Amino acid sequence: MYLLIDKNNNKFWRFDYYHPYTKKRNTISFGSYPEVSLADARSRRDDARSLLAQNIDPSESRKLETINQVNSLKNTFSAVSEEWMTKQNLAESTIAKNKKFFQVIVDNIGDKPINSITPMDILNVCRIYEREEKYETAKKIKVKCGQILRYGVAIGLCERDVTQDLRGALKTPVVNHMAAITSPKEFAVLLSDIDHYEGTIITKTALKIAPLVFVRPGELRHAKWSEIDFEKNIWSYTPPKTKSKTGVELIVPLSTQVVDLLKVLQPITCNSEYVFPAITSALKPMSKNTINQALRRLGYEKKQVSSHGFRASARTMLDEVIQFPVEIIEMQLGHQVRDMHGRAYNRTKHLKERKEMMQKWSDYCEEIKSGVK
Structure with missing residues (x-):
């Protein structure tokens, strides 16, 4: 590792290494000095050496991490829910109801990548309605989240539907049948x-x-x-x-x-x-x-x-x-x-x-x- 100083007196941390398989010489940057201190640069160098010991190119690993971060920003719960909606052949009234539910969900967890959604994230949204004693609505929120997560699983954006972990966590709504005269x-x-x-x-x-x-x-x-x-x-x-x-x-x-x-x-x-x-x-x-x-x-x-x-x-x-x-x-x-x-x-x-x-x-x-x- 060394400090590269250009003609404008800008200082950059550099690390030279050999590719694990091709053995070609390569260079990776650890940032500029003094924004990145010597201690930080050494820590990054140690991380790079650890990857090389596992036959992983640190430069390629960084690129892959960047791609994953960009994809995470694109594959938010909000974005995936909108994509799911376009795939459904639903009546206009159903679409209007879905948008109402999704607005509450999006306001609370819409910005989170779908693969980082936890059962507690879903439960916290459901409890917004439980506190108002709207138990049926809380249940519908959980169901809608499950539909989006299962779609995310199907297209490879997350591993599982975490709403399955919420069984028994919500209060069971009382079923009220439509009023009817049968006499x-x-x-x-x-x-x-x-x-x-x-x-x-x-x-x-x-x-x-x-x-x-x-x-x-x-x-x-x-x-x-x-x-x-x-x-x-x-x-x-x-x-x-x-x-x-x-x-x-x-x-x-x-x-x-x-x-x-x-x-x-x-x-x-x-x-x-x-x-x-x-x-x-x-x-x-x-x-x-x-x-x-x-x-x-x-x-x-x-x-x-x-x-x-x-x-x-x-x-x-x-x-x-x-x-x-x-x-x-x-x-x-x-x-x-x-x-x-x-x-x-x-x-x-x-x-x-x-x-x-x-x-x-x-x-x-x-x-x-x-x-x-």
């Missing part, structure tokens, strides 16, 4: 009340159709005229919930009651692609809160009934009262139903039986509603 007598009163709803024809029609088709609320409000076949009396669409996983189309047979309601509404909303467009713009579907707000205006509290609860109402009464086979009901609900061999049923199967079931369900709803005084 035929009470359900009949609800149907009668819906007939007397005083609001726009779009909202009233959606409110009357919702219990008869019992699809997910988001699927109903995104229904498009192009998806409805009035010749076959069916509504065919791909549920957003399963679009990215299976892409399987769901067929909803339409009873004569539902068809009649749609034909009355069609001249009113045919200028929009959506069957139930928003009041403010025909380019957007009805708000996700519209049906629930209509139920509140009818005097039903949140703990009594919700738009999603129509699914449980139909599921219960079709099974216990009308006594249709459970697998047919589940298939129409869009749930994954398996046969005796464990294979998933095609949702287009048993269409004849499902058409019969949907018509009988509408007839049953009309019958119990007519008995309400």
